Amino acid sequence: MGEYIIKRTLQMTVVFFLFLVFSYLLFNAIPGNAFSNLLLNPDLPPDAYNRVLELYGLDKPLFERLQLYIVNFFKGDFGYSYKSFPKTPIELISERLPRTLMLFAIVNIVSFYTGFFIGKILAWRRGSQSETWITLTSVFSYTVFYPWFALMMLWVFGYKLGWLPIGKFLYPEKWYDAPFDSDIVFSSMIKFTIVVSLIQFAAYLATRGIESLSSRRNLRFASLIAIFIGSYFYWNNGAALIKKPYAADIAYHMILPVMVVTIVAFAGTALLTRTTMMEVLKEDYILTARAKGISQKRIRDRHAARTALLPVVTSFIFTIVTIIDGSVLTEQIFSWPGMGQLLLQSVLEEDIPVAMACFSFVGVFALVAHLLADISYSYLDPRIRIKSQG
Amino acid sequence: MSKEVLSVKNLNMHYETLSGDVHAVKDVSFSVKEGESFGLVGESGCGKTSVAMSLLQLQADNAKISSGSIVLDGVELVGMNESELRKVRWDGISIVFQGAMNAWNPVVKVGEQIREAIREHYPEKSKAENTEKIESLFKMVGLDAAVIDRFPHELSGGMKQRAVIALALSCDPKVVIADEPTTALDVVIQDQILNEIKKVQELLGLSLIYISHDIAVIAEMTDQMAVMYAGSIVEIGPTDKVFSTPKHAYTRLLLESTPSVVGEKKKLRSLDGEPPSLINEITGCSFSPRCPDPSDDCKNQNKEMKLVEIEPGHFADNCCVDCG
Numbered sequence: 001m002g003e004y005i006i007k008r009t010l011q012m013t014v015v016f017f018l019f020l021v022f023s024y025l026l027f028n029a030i031p032g033n034a035f036s037n038l039l040l041n042p043d044l045p046p047d048a049y050n051r052v053l054e055l056y057g058l059d060k061p062l063f064e065r066l067q068l069y070i071v072n073f074f075k076g077d078f079g080y081s082y083k084s085f086p087k088t089p090i091e092l093i094s095e096r097l098p099r100t101l102m103l104f105a106i107v108n109i110v111s112f113y114t115g116f117f118i119g120k121i122l123a124w125r126r127g128s129q130s131e132t133w134i135t136l137t138s139v140f141s142y143t144v145f146y147p148w149f150a151l152m153m154l155w156v157f158g159y160k161l162g163w164l165p166i167g168k169f170l171y172p173e174k175w176y177d178a179p180f181d182s183d184i185v186f187s188s189m190i191k192f193t194i195v196v197s198l199i200q201f202a203a204y205l206a207t208r209g210i211e212s213l214s215s216r217r218n219l220r221f222a223s224l225i226a227i228f229i230g231s232y233f234y235w236n237n238g239a240a241l242i243k244k245p246y247a248a249d250i251a252y253h254m255i256l257p258v259m260v261v262t263i264v265a266f267a268g269t270a271l272l273t274r275t276t277m278m279e280v281l282k283e284d285y286i287l288t289a290r291a292k293g294i295s296q297k298r299i300r301d302r303h304a305a306r307t308a309l310l311p312v313v314t315s316f317i318f319t320i321v322t323i324i325d326g327s328v329l330t331e332q333i334f335s336w337p338g339m340g341q342l343l344l345q346s347v348l349e350e351d352i353p354v355a356m357a358c359f360s361f362v363g364v365f366a367l368v369a370h371l372l373a374d375i376s377y378s379y380l381d382p383r384i385r386i387k388s389q390g
Numbered sequence: 391m392s393k394e395v396l397s398v399k400n401l402n403m404h405y406e407t408l409s410g411d412v413h414a415v416k417d418v419s420f421s422v423k424e425g426e427s428f429g430l431v432g433e434s435g436c437g438k439t440s441v442a443m444s445l446l447q448l449q450a451d452n453a454k455i456s457s458g459s460i461v462l463d464g465v466e467l468v469g470m471n472e473s474e475l476r477k478v479r480w481d482g483i484s485i486v487f488q489g490a491m492n493a494w495n496p497v498v499k500v501g502e503q504i505r506e507a508i509r510e511h512y513p514e515k516s517k518a519e520n521t522e523k524i525e526s527l528f529k530m531v532g533l534d535a536a537v538i539d540r541f542p543h544e545l546s547g548g549m550k551q552r553a554v555i556a557l558a559l560s561c562d563p564k565v566v567i568a569d570e571p572t573t574a575l576d577v578v579i580q581d582q583i584l585n586e587i588k589k590v591q592e593l594l595g596l597s598l599i600y601i602s603h604d605i606a607v608i609a610e611m612t613d614q615m616a617v618m619y620a621g622s623i624v625e626i627g628p629t630d631k632v633f634s635t636p637k638h639a640y641t642r643l644l645l646e647s648t649p650s651v652v653g654e655k656k657k658l659r660s661l662d663g664e665p666p667s668l669i670n671e672i673t674g675c676s677f678s679p680r681c682p683d684p685s686d687d688c689k690n691q692n693k694e695m696k697l698v699e700i701e702p703g704h705f706a707d708n709c710c711v712d713c714g
Contacts, residue, residue, distance in 0.1 A: 211517040213509060284492035288557075290448055291487075292507040293479035296472075302506075303495050381497055382541040 079353035089357030098186040100338030111265035119273025142267035167335035276308040317373035397421035401458035414440040416621040427598035429612030437621040484563040488570035494542035501538030527556040548579040620676040627704030637706035675709035
């Protein structure tokens, strides 16, 4: 496995290098002198302008410029943003990224979980009336024109009913006297989510070896309750207590986008799970499992759904890959100031260093996600494990 | 005489399809005694597997048992609800399916799949006890203990089939059904598996129902046998009697269509036509359309299909007893 990962990493480096070169060349093809757009910023002092020009060789021919850019890139120097000058792309990204990740991590996990759950029930209840209706609904939400649907939801919940905020990720008036930046609240929310999922995962792993099914279930339930109690104490004590109202404000703003994207995104997973699982249910080992006297629920979850998981994970990984570029539309509609907006703005305003940095981030993200997908396959399907080693 | 473990009386089962009811099992009665092996033979589509599925009530959703009774160790199985049936399955009757290749879930370890069955029926047993039990079963069927931690795709076809036998024995069932357990295997492995089943059956004193289309295997494996045709039993009796003095025309043809290694050379006979469609209600003798030399009674459909005792314990359908 280790050898495989090293091999893949080397391949990925080559691919990423090509990606970088092509992106640079494409930006260079923009009419006008895209890379010295710097001139247009009136706030830039002349000596800073000259310094940047010299540092990044912006007056040099294309090939030399490209060389310099790539060398600088691997040194971790991405240049300076043209539009908000003293800031570097890294600063801009590290401000925006947590917002996008927080929103879309939650959306993806919620939508895949519900999609998988609903799909598995649909396959199990094949032919029933409820199956027909839920499948029809899923097909509707799978095919609906997303921007229209999102605007309709905004209109209903934000305007007509007034339950949820229209756009933005916080109420600025609440944050006037906030003792910290919104980024800090965001990153502590992310940390909290990660820790909770790790604890849940560890509890799952620890209880795996227990032979009695009922005590296994009870222990898992107990760990869930412990997590709830633990998070209650976490948010009501110490440093987290101060952040609590602000975190709550952000969470309140997240409800509508999470809801809308989930409604659109869950359907694909549900339909995919339904199809795969219906194939699996025809297999002989499902009959064997029934003959063994195993409960229906366990056959459904353990035998049928487990085997049907592979294509679902594939589609999950592909969704993860497109989180950042896929967030453009959603963030635009909900005016959520995340990576998607940064990407769009920087391209529209020809803020090339920022755009390049955003795109290379998307590239790294995609490559790493694919590697993770391949590794997770080998754990989900033991038949693949052998091939990847051989 | 040892006691009856399983007795099936007048079992009727049909599939409800769009083009009408398919009567797959018609008025089937037989019984299996403790430690006895019972063979069920017949051509494809004659209802052998449907009988097996009815015993465990694992038939497809559109299949209905319309009448009859299945009594296992004094307990009536027909009419039981799902949770009662789940207790009977594997613990009372277990089954070795045809095609062991697909009997294993490809993503779960073999040991875990056996463990799962034991856990369902004996939740109080510890992990170590279960492991020990699986290892002893593997030893019995000639498998290495390391197979516990293997995935199904890491085993050969023969090993999978051995493991399936171990799986079938894991809850010490009263009756084991072997539904064409050797169909997908080559002859050498077939022989090994048959010997394994026979050995285990004698060792544990199992009651075995052996289902096959291969009459030679039935002769080797069973004490009692029944010949099925078009959903009903046409001849039933001790295996040696059925082989030495076959009474029904279909049984005779079935025997004559199998080559014999010893004895005089005989031309093999073949049987033209196909079994009748089971959708229509068959009146009179179901075999007469294919009977090569039907008696007048048979041809004119004068006789009702009914098993008659020809000699003690040996019954045959009375329509075709006199046919050629």
